[in-house]
Amino acid sequence: MKIYWKKFDDEYVPNFINKKTRKNIADDIETSNLFNGKVPLYEKIIKLTKVCRIVKGGRKYRYLALVIVGDMCGSVGFGMAKANEAQDAVMKSGRCAQNNMIKVPLGRNKELISNGSGRYNSTKVLMWNNRNGIGIKASNVIRSIFDALGIKDASAKIIGSRNPHNVIKATFIALKGLSLRLKLWKCCY
Known part of the structure; x- marks a missing residue:
């Protein structure tokens, strides 16, 4: 299993990538021994679509992202956001999901x-x-x-x-x- 670091709100949080997709990701990750007291967040992109708005000059394209974020210990949230670039939309929706987490x-x-x-x-x-x-x-x-x-x-x-x-x-x-x-x-x- 690989760990790569992704930036959320000026703080680097690990995301987990597994080459083999398994039925249950929660079995693979031990969150207790990764680092001192900080819980890594699980992030999953559910839907990423390209949306179009027609204006006088032509078509304007934006991206809509729907993301799930959780700490694998009972807190979960979801967020939706639009942006001009796909990566910006994913980051915006990830921040929105973190702000709307429920226990x-x-x-x-x-x-x-x-x-x-x-x-x-x-x-x-x-x-x-x-x-x-x-x-x-x-x-x-x-x-x-x-x-x-x-x-x-x-x-x-x-x-x-x-x-x-x-x-x-x-x-x-x-x-x-x-x-x-x-x-x-x-x-x-």
């Missing part, structure tokens, strides 16, 4: 605390735990969110539209529901 309560072995579901527009996402050793069974978008959270064994099902924007927002609604459920449990018991 998700995880179980003892980095698992979901309960089953969850979320709905956004015409997309519905259902999530549940698997036995140890089975891995992640979900679409690529939800798999990258689980990898950013550090979850190793879970499944998810998408009902309705599979648009990445809607899937991410529905998944985040489901994850926020899990944190609300934990607050209610702590309050009542």
